[in-house]
Amino acid sequence: MTEMPAWIQPLVEAVNAGMTANGPEAPLGLRYRQLAEVWDLLLYPLPVEMIGGAHDGGLACPSFSLDLDGLRSAFPRVDSLGWDAHGVGPDNEDAGPCISIRGEFAGRPVWLRVLAYAPADVAPGRKVDAIGRRAG
Numbered sequence: 001m002t003e004m005p006a007w008i009q010p011l012v013e014a015v016n017a018g019m020t021a022n023g024p025e026a027p028l029g030l031r032y033r034q035l036a037e038v039w040d041l042l043l044y045p046l047p048v049e050m051i052g053g054a055h056d057g058g059l060a061c062p063s064f065s066l067d068l069d070g071l072r073s074a075f076p077r078v079d080s081l082g083w084d085a086h087g088v089g090p091d092n093e094d095a096g097p098c099i100s101i102r103g104e105f106a107g108r109p110v111w112l113r114v115l116a117y118a119p120a121d122v123a124p125g126r127k128v129d130a131i132g133r134r135a136g
Helices: 008-017 068-073
Strands: 019-021 028-035 038-045 048-051 064-066 077-084 098-105 108-115 126-129
Touching (some): 008 019, 008 028
Antiparallel strands (some): 019 064, 028 038
């Protein structure tokens, strides 16, 4: 993957600002590519690895809430806003459950999907002590 264009960082920050963790927090993962004239961006919370207890070594998907109105306001133009609850729509078979926004950001056509969980090939973003609830 090439170096991330600088204009993407404010969009990542806008998504992050609208997220509220409902459990262990994790950093956001990002995948992006340019498809013809549209930038396709996937944002998702990185999984956490449980340390100690019955689930030692297990991965958990961080739960979160997302302020859709706040996220929408980060876009000067929104062409569509959607929710694929099960990730089985033809546009999201590769992404899973997600919120999707098509519009313009930083003067570029963008298709942003905020995924409910990270793609299967993504490593944990942090470790959480399942017994003492300490994060690492």
